Amino acid sequence: xxxxxxxxxxxxxxxxxxxxxxxxxxxxxxxxxxxxxxxxxxxxxxxxxxxxxxxxxxxxxxxxxxxxxxxxxxxxxxxxxxxxxxxxxxxxxxxxxxxxxxxxxxxxxxxxxxxxxxxxxxxxxxxxxxxxxxxxxxxxxxxxxxxxxxxxxxxxxxxxxxxxxxxxxxxxxxxxxxxxxxxxxxxxxxxxxxxxxxxxxxxxxxxxxxxxxxxxxxxxxxxxxxxxxxxxxxxxxxxxxxxxxxxxxxxxxxxxxxxxxxxxxxxxxxxxxxxxxxxxxxxxxxxxxxxxxxxxxxxxxxxxxxxxxxxxxxxxxxxxxxxxxxxxxxxxxxxxxxxxxxxxxxxxxxxxxxxxxxxxxxxxxxxxxxxxxxxxxxxxxxxxxxxxxxxxxxxxxxxxxxxxxxxxxxxxxxxxxxxxxxxxxxxxxxxxxxxxxxxxxxxx
Amino acid sequence: xxxxxxxxxxxxxxxxxxxxxxxxxxxxxxxxxxxxxxxxxxxxxxxxxxxxxxxxxxxxxxxxxxxxxxxxxxxxxxxxxxxxxxxxxxxxxxxxxxxxxxxxxxxxxxxxxxxxxxxxxxxxxxxxxxxxxxxxxxxxxxxxxxxxxxxxxxxxxxxxxxxxxxxxxxxxxxxxxxxxxxxxxxxxxxxxxxxxxxxxxxxxxxxxxxxxxxxxxxxxxxxxxxxxxxxxxxxxxxxxxxxxxxxxxxxxxxxxxxxxxxxxxxxxxxxxxxxxxxxxxxxxxxxxxxxxxxxxxxxxxxxxxxxxxxxxxxxxxxxxxxxxxxxxxxxxxxxxxxxxxxxxxxxxxxxxxxxxxxxxxxxxxxxxxxxxxxxxxxxxxxxxxxxxxxxxxxxxxxxxxxxxxxxxxxxxxxxxxxxxxxxxxxxxxxxxxxxxxxxxxxxx
Numbered sequence: 001x002x003x004x005x006x007x008x009x010x011x012x013x014x015x016x017x018x019x020x021x022x023x024x025x026x027x028x029x030x031x032x033x034x035x036x037x038x039x040x041x042x043x044x045x046x047x048x049x050x051x052x053x054x055x056x057x058x059x060x061x062x063x064x065x066x067x068x069x070x071x072x073x074x075x076x077x078x079x080x081x082x083x084x085x086x087x088x089x090x091x092x093x094x095x096x097x098x099x100x101x102x103x104x105x106x107x108x109x110x111x112x113x114x115x116x117x118x119x120x121x122x123x124x125x126x127x128x129x130x131x132x133x134x135x136x137x138x139x140x141x142x143x144x145x146x147x148x149x150x151x152x153x154x155x156x157x158x159x160x161x162x163x164x165x166x167x168x169x170x171x172x173x174x175x176x177x178x179x180x181x182x183x184x185x186x187x188x189x190x191x192x193x194x195x196x197x198x199x200x201x202x203x204x205x206x207x208x209x210x211x212x213x214x215x216x217x218x219x220x221x222x223x224x225x226x227x228x229x230x231x232x233x234x235x236x237x238x239x240x241x242x243x244x245x246x247x248x249x250x251x252x253x254x255x256x257x258x259x260x261x262x263x264x265x266x267x268x269x270x271x272x273x274x275x276x277x278x279x280x281x282x283x284x285x286x287x288x289x290x291x292x293x294x295x296x297x298x299x300x301x302x303x304x305x306x307x308x309x310x311x312x313x314x315x316x317x318x319x320x321x322x323x324x325x326x327x328x329x330x331x332x333x334x335x336x337x338x339x340x341x342x343x344x345x346x347x348x349x350x351x352x353x354x355x356x357x358x359x360x361x362x363x364x365x366x367x368x369x370x371x372x373x374x375x376x377x378x379x380x381x382x383x384x385x386x387x388x389x390x391x392x393x394x395x396x397x398x399x400x401x402x403x404x405x406x407x408x409x410x411x412x413x414x415x416x417x418x419x420x421x422x423x424x425x426x427x428x429x430x431x432x433x434x435x436x437x438x439x440x441x442x443x444x
Numbered sequence: 445x446x447x448x449x450x451x452x453x454x455x456x457x458x459x460x461x462x463x464x465x466x467x468x469x470x471x472x473x474x475x476x477x478x479x480x481x482x483x484x485x486x487x488x489x490x491x492x493x494x495x496x497x498x499x500x501x502x503x504x505x506x507x508x509x510x511x512x513x514x515x516x517x518x519x520x521x522x523x524x525x526x527x528x529x530x531x532x533x534x535x536x537x538x539x540x541x542x543x544x545x546x547x548x549x550x551x552x553x554x555x556x557x558x559x560x561x562x563x564x565x566x567x568x569x570x571x572x573x574x575x576x577x578x579x580x581x582x583x584x585x586x587x588x589x590x591x592x593x594x595x596x597x598x599x600x601x602x603x604x605x606x607x608x609x610x611x612x613x614x615x616x617x618x619x620x621x622x623x624x625x626x627x628x629x630x631x632x633x634x635x636x637x638x639x640x641x642x643x644x645x646x647x648x649x650x651x652x653x654x655x656x657x658x659x660x661x662x663x664x665x666x667x668x669x670x671x672x673x674x675x676x677x678x679x680x681x682x683x684x685x686x687x688x689x690x691x692x693x694x695x696x697x698x699x700x701x702x703x704x705x706x707x708x709x710x711x712x713x714x715x716x717x718x719x720x721x722x723x724x725x726x727x728x729x730x731x732x733x734x735x736x737x738x739x740x741x742x743x744x745x746x747x748x749x750x751x752x753x754x755x756x757x758x759x760x761x762x763x764x765x766x767x768x769x770x771x772x773x774x775x776x777x778x779x780x781x782x783x784x785x786x787x788x789x790x791x792x793x794x795x796x797x798x799x800x801x802x803x804x805x806x807x808x809x810x811x812x813x814x815x816x817x818x819x820x821x822x823x824x825x826x827x828x829x830x831x832x833x834x835x836x837x838x839x840x841x842x843x844x845x846x847x848x849x850x851x852x853x854x855x856x857x858x859x860x861x862x863x864x865x866x867x868x869x870x871x872x873x874x875x876x877x878x879x880x881x882x883x884x885x886x887x888x
Contacts, residue, residue: 020544027550029737033565034752037542038739046543049536057544068538069754076536085533092493092520093529093720093764094512096856098481099490100464100501106471121477122599123722124567124753130601138617155566155751157574157602157622164744172749173582173735178601181621271754276537278567278722278755291617293473295482300608305616307599308478309568310513310715311722316760320537412540 003398003443010405016057017044039413049076052422054410062410063427065417070246071271075422081275081323088319101318108325113255116283123311125245125270126154128280131306132266133158136206136239138304139288144200146207149184150216150385153243165389187213187384188222194232206239211256214246217388218364218371218416226260245270251367253328275320339368339419346370346428357439371416395444407434447842447887451485454849460501461488483857493520496866498854506854507871509861514690515715519866525719525767532763545762552769557699560727567755569689569714570598572724575750576710577602580650580683582748583732588644590651593628594660594829597687609833631657631828632666638676650683655700658690661832662808662815662860670704689714695811697772719764783812783863790814790872801883815860839888851878
């Protein structure tokens, strides 16, 4: 079979999406509101999402492994969340004031993750990491932020650097002011990382790191990489920030910091914490967060001014987040053993299928998360974002697109997949079978 | 009567709020997730909001003029929005993909505001203004941003400067990197503004301005102030950004730019555009927005990378925004003539009451928005944020608190009020009567 057959098949079955995409180009640059949501020849347009499925405007039903940027651990519109929301939306969506719903969610987070001694709600992860960095600069009175090459912390100006290959080039126009104070270190290379950090430690405010590199390709930390970064931070009084926007409530209900035995000064949450509605949370040590307390502070320049924002603590998000976390808490073993086991099974069986067919791949992942990387003469292992960038991305694209087109299985092309509580072994077996069929078609 | 009587009365009637506030202090710095939501002795905690009312955890019912940071032009949970949301929440809250709901909302915005040649959705206003500034720097290849003294564009690092009195002092710790490239000009003083702009025009990327200074105190532009800023921008090829997050769909369904006959290069929307759910929109000239189009761009450093974000274009926000704008469109005359007339009546009658009682105040406002300022020997007029800051803010606080405590009328203390379609002349008459009663109590 020819790779063009998949494109043709897709076009035949997504005619309404094609029309909508043409409209969309008149409204949005590139027809999208998030860069990664575009894929060739045009993305399908979703009209509804239920359980593990996305349904597009041509009535194609896709098994969804993208799951709302990995936020939907219980699947789309789980019943307990929907039921609570159906009441809430009649009783206000935006109070604009303090409210008891926000206390309930915060209290639930604090009990599950006691290192959240204090927290501040915002509406996006990008805001939460921006506030974390601001708090770190405020607490340390230093300026430099160290991040990981390929690390993704949202679209805020403070952290939009060394995200995409080639990493040494700016992430775009209009960002040069902040980027001077951001240095980047290579994931899983502790010696080089510490060497680079050492050079700028006098003005180093913080190190911010994802426990696993999620957006960069689902890359797992080597033994002690994170611990040694933390050790360096503690030694030199540098603030250690863990970005748990993807991993929080995903790898464990107590956060990745528990799994990796870490003690972050600050950490950020998002995605799952909002139960499918917009949220960001900056959490951590009372001593640091308290800098943001505006009450009775006489001098505005002695506090750290962070949002908030109009939509912060809105009762729709608070309700969805609370119901999601309550379900996870009440069904902890059931949920995590199911999704983690399915994740393990998926990784093992996918690897086996490609091995049997002599296609060199590496599956990375942990718990319910996984990503495939097609190896080549340049890349034989996946240890950092550079490896992912230099692996055979065109094969990954063809594989993901074939899954979409022929098999109605949706991974956002290139991105890792997430198993939700709605997925079953049958779904994974169908993914495995579809993968075999794609291999047989010889497009890879 | 003594001012302490109002505090005591409030405390007696908000006992559950007091308990919750104590809990809240263990979770959030200062017990809040947005600095301005605190007021003395502690804010009441809302448990639901319907129509024009906020209901707190002690079952007090407040007539709400804060209206979700002025976002809720149709009131809390209007029926047509609730009905549509009740369907949507069962059919997905976060697709994470392109979707037809976002096309419908964008198309509606574009038809109402044709200067939105292209747009990008994000989840907060703070993100939208950050992206507007980034686009301006990208398009101009210049660095300096000019903003208004007292102008409020959210908590992003790029624009958090000269917001609060004293304006020349930093807005807090951790912000010094960006703030070097922000200069501030005085609202309504065109000569001084142009003089300051002239000095830095070689490296000036953009001027960002709210059509009316909303957060700073509901201050209306003098004749031609905005036009002359725009004229200067056009002359020197500086990008003119209008921040319509408050005014868009509030002053007119076609934006304040129509009312003030302006032609912004970029403008931002938020609040009303999301129908009570989290949103930000950066809109404007195709030529500038197109810099953010990531498709087929070979070099990442030649585009302007803006979000998006996980929650951008989520179908809950898209649905609430669409239903709100459709209602405004279908009932344009009815809605705007009602709220604008009530606004006019409120401003006129409030001014009269204070005048009759020889209390020097000035009511500022336009359309459905208004704010009271207590004058003193230093301040006899309200033309800019400095005047608001130097007016008698303690009297304003006492007045707003007395309205909350005794009369169950809610303005967020110090902040302007907004009339929604749910408010009636009876409500305003009750506000007037309550104001007379407060004046009679001699606390002001």
